[in-house]
Amino acid sequence: MGWSIKLGRIFGIHIKVHLTFFLILVWGAFSYGGSAGPLYGLIVTLALFTLVLLHELGHSLAAKGYGIPVNDITLLPIGGVARLARMPEKPIQELVVALAGPAVNVILAAIALPLVLGLGVAQGGTLSLRLWPQPGWLGLLTFLLSANLSLAAFNLIPAFPMDGGRVFRALLGLFLDFQRATRIAVTLGRVLAVGLGVFGLLNGQFFMAIIALFIFNASGQEGQAVAARGLLRQVAVGQSWSRNTAALPPYATVGQVASMAMSGYGSDFAVLDPQSRQLLGVVQRADVARALRLGQWQRSMAELMRPVQNVPSVTLHTNLAEVQDKLADASSRIAAVYDGPFFQGLISLEDVQRAFQFLARGGGYTGQRLGWETSG
Ligand SMILES: [Zn+2]
Incomplete structure (x- = not known):
């Protein structure tokens, strides 16, 4: 912020x-x-x-x-x-x-x-x-x-973005699916906001009317964010993602990969063991750019990479909403995709966003909310 x-x-x-x-x-x-x-x-x-x-x-x-x-x-x-x-x-x-x-x-x-x-x-x-x-x-x-x-x-107060809105949605969610629970909670929040707004205007409480407008908007945004998650949940990694991940050996240097990074081939690099083809770690294009700016042409991928144990892993069947959660939990931009024990490639937050934008095109949704904010 x-x-x-x-x-x-x-x-x-x-x-x-x-x-x-x-x-x-x-x-x-x-x-x-x-x-x-x-x-x-x-x-x-x-x-x-x-x-x-x-x-x-x-x-x-x-x-x-x-x-x-x-x-x-x-x-x-x-x-x-x-x-x-x-x-x-x-x-x-x-x-x-x-x-x-x-x-x-x-x-x-x-x-x-x-x-x-x-x-x-x-x-x-x-x-x-x-x-x-x-x-x-x-x-x-x-x-x-x-x-x-x-x-x-x-x-x-049972209206988003207040805690009461979430409490109400969660209680409904014990009996209904998340999307429906959200739609009902959003509607209640909007009804309360309109009531509060009208009350504020009739009583000359303009500050209250502004808060009502804010609540009305926030309820709508919550509805859109949840609808977006619903779209992402319908799509699996294997259906949405291209496999052209650039793979490098651990001894490749920044100087050797500079042209690949600058020409935009792949956005991130998978560092693989040359014999076993197992993933060792991930190097982001931004890491290569930083090393180049610092003149570290000789640094190896093994030094630059985020080691595999810190890279979240998903399968071809994982849905994109789950991918988003795994990335958030690991504070990572990138996840490794596996088919059984076999490494298949990398999927990034941008890949998820691109898939989402494709799905939502024409749906009237423009913003994307990846975090969760609680106010109060
Ligand atoms: Zn709170």
């Missing part, structure tokens, strides 16, 4: 903030500060974003538990986004991943509640769940309690 800077890593996941986030901190410092001043406002705003981060970590750790890599978490002024390498499509997995975010907020609220009650009784004050906090520990804890409850409730 452009315009973001890295804050650090938690559980191996890169945490980033969008640059506009700093404007929100300034805005929050003054609007949440109240009588206590901007420093208190800043603390409250940072606390709110910490809750959002913990929410996204909930999704991320659940996804990682299913072996789905998490690219990064970005904090935006409107909330957070955890980018998963792929969608969990088993309903039970999607259910757990989608619920894990709001569950974090519910647990935090459950921790805050007794503290708020205890402090409130000790201070003899009247309790109210107002979002604008009174300065002090009680005010901050009350704010955390209400913010956690609001985050959980808002995210459980």
